Amino acid sequence: MQIYDSVQKKKVPFEPIIPRKASIYVCGPTVYDDAHLGHARSSLSFDLLARTLRALRYEVTMGKNFTDIDDKIIKKIQETGQSLEEITTHYIARYLEDMRALGVQDADIKPKATESLEAIESMIQRLIDQDNAYIISNGDVYFDTSKDTHYGSISHQVGDDATNQSRVEHTSEKRNPKDFALWKACQSHDEICFDTAFSRGRPGWHIECSAMIEKHFEGNDQYSIDIHGGGADLLFPHHENEAAQSRCATGHELAKYWMHNGFVNINGEKMSKSLGNSFFVKDALTIYDGEILRNYLISVHYRNDFNFNEEDLLSSKKRLDRLYRLKKRISPTGTSKPNKTFQKAILEAMSDDMNISVALALVDEMISEANDKLDANPKDKGIKKETMANIEFIHELLGLGGKEPFSYFQLGIDEATKYKIESLIAARNEAKKAKDYAKSDAIRDKITAMGISLMDTAEGTLWEKV
RNA sequence: GGCGACAUCGCCAAGCGGUAAGGCCGCAGCCUGCAAAGCUGCUAUCCCCGGUUCAAAUCCGGGUGUCGCCUCCA
Known part of the structure; x- marks a missing residue:
């Protein structure tokens, strides 16, 4: 298996820290609203990674967190009058529901920030004790980026000198412009606060991932996990900061490999709340079946930008239709073993940093060949069984073609x-x-x-x- | 201002130095009462300009264009 490591900026062979095992941690959503297509893209990207590794007989442990304490959640509490738990429970359930509709396999470990407070406090306390972090007058705790000699090694973003016109607000008490909050002290009584030895407050954004990884994964004395994933926008500062605090607190690197998925664009622009062009998964699901959306969203290599539009969605649906038409043609039938050459080729494609385009082209080729053979021998049971086995293999690896074919073509018909x-x-x-x-x-x-x-x-x- | 990505047929999209996969759309044919589906065939020299090489879409340099990160963000 070759994967593209965004720190080394090249494809490298995947060599897990424990042979035949793969530990993956992906930054999950902040649960204050429904999942949008960007969340879907990220989930789908790492779902394909996990499926590929499993097909290659790795024992995969996938972790994905829910950020359930955050400024935006607090704002939602103030707006709706609901409790933190009511809000986060609701959106966590909604997220899982949407991702399952897209055929995303659930993570094995789904930690929440609110359930990781001890681990968070412990890590911050160690950073303070080591003098890698400091408390300012209002009780906030900051990480001192100047203490980490490797700061910048993840994102290759350097230089907080005079030429840096970063838009980061410079808190006067920060020692260095790039220092970031590990802990935010409560400023008033109506906030969500937790008591710690250093101050009453809540965790900053970056610390939870580091603490959760330390809590849930063992790793070795060099790395905590094999692969850390997330959207490309998380590379800096989020992952840089995670790496720094973990390195300083634990004495070893957070992850051996870093992988980042590209964005979903609408009309050529990054989809985002502020641009008002975000697209919720649940809305897309009212029009298109989850598998049709899945097929569309995985059709572009995970590192490329994805330009979402209905026309392309429809043309990718036609491609999926071909798979189901073939399945319909051979149904009902038993199953045998998938064609070895086909199986090997498609696994090879996915092993090359998940070359989905080649994998899907192989599926198309398999469909054409099977149709061709069936034209010549319409009743050949051997062909039918092998074809069915091929489709089952595709379903396992790519999450496509698992439905009963007649119902697929009757979706939405009462x-x-x-x-x-x-x-x-x-x-x-x-x-x-x-x-x-x-x-x-x-x-x-x-x-x-x-x-x-x-x-x-x-x-x-x-x-x-x- | 700093850092980075990308530019391949009408559209989507592979390619990672050896002479352009696949899908959608379109055209022609087989099949069909006619269709649909399926099958067969046809359709690009890779943004521009230099350079390296026997050989470049692929490497190097310079342009042009699009996008992203540096602020919450998948």
């Missing part, structure tokens, strides 16, 4: 409509039998107008929702 379609088809077939083609074509036009496409096959007339 029973009454279904009955109507089928009775129209019966009427059409009678007209066809009587060679009254004017009538049969008129009926077909009526069905087409309903958004249904007909296929006359040896097994009878089949229909699909377009």
Whole structure:
């Protein structure tokens, strides 16, 4: 397995710290609102990574946190009058629901900041004791970036000198411009606060990931985990800061490899709340099935920017339709072993830093070949069984093609409509039998107008929702 | 101001020095009562200008353009 390490900025062989095991930690969402397409992209990227490693027989442990203490959550509490727990419980459930709809496998470890306070306090206390962190007059605790000689080694962002026109606010009491808050002391009574030895307050953003990783993963004396992932925007400062505080507190590096997924753009611009162009997963799901969205969102390599638009979504759906049409064609049938050459080729593609384009091209090729063979030998059970096994393999590796094919083509059709379609088809077939083609074509036009496409096959007339 | 990414057929998208995968769309054919589906065939020299090399979309230099990070952000 080769992966692209965004710290080394090149593809490197994946050599886990414990042979045959892979520990992955991905920065999860702050739970104050529903998941948007960017969250989906990140989840999907690392879902594919975990699936690929599992297919390569690695024992994968995936951790993904929920940030459930944060300024934005506090703001939501003030706006809605709901409790912190009510808000975060709701959005955590919503997030998991949306990601499952996209076929994302649940993380093995799902820590929350509120459940990691001891680990957070312990790490901050150690940093203070080591003089890597300091407390300012209002009780805030800051990490002293000048104490970490490797600060900057993750993002390669350096220089907080006079030429740096960073927009960071310079708190007068900060020793260095890049120092960041490990702990934010309470300034008033209506805030969410926790007691610690240093002050009453709440954790800063970066510390939770470091503390959670220390708490949940063992690692070795060089690294805590194998792979740390997240969106490209987290590289700096979030991951740089995580790395720094972990390095200083634990004496070893946080992660052996760092991976970052690209953004989702809408009309060529980064999707973000402030631009008002964010797109919720739940809204997309009311129009398109989760698997169709999944198929679309994974179709671009995870490191590239993704330009979301409906036209491309529809063309990628047609690609998925081909897979299900083949599955429909061979159903019902048993299953045997997947074709070795196919299996090997697709695993090789995914092992190359998840080259999804090549993997999907191989799927297309497999579909064409199977159709070709079935054209020649429509009843060959061996072909059918191997094809079914191939599709099952695709489902396991890429999370595609797992549905019952007839239902796939009838998504969103209610029973009454279904009955109507089928009775129209019966009427059409009678007209066809009587060679009254004017009538049969008129009926077909009526069905087409309903958004249904007909296929006359040896097994009878089949229909699909377009 | 600092750091970085990207630019390949109408659209999406592989390619990582050896002579341009795949999908969508389009055209032609087979099949079909006609369609649909399926199958077959057809459609690009890679933003521009230099350079290295027997050989470059792929490496180097210089442009142009688009985007991102440096502030909460997947």
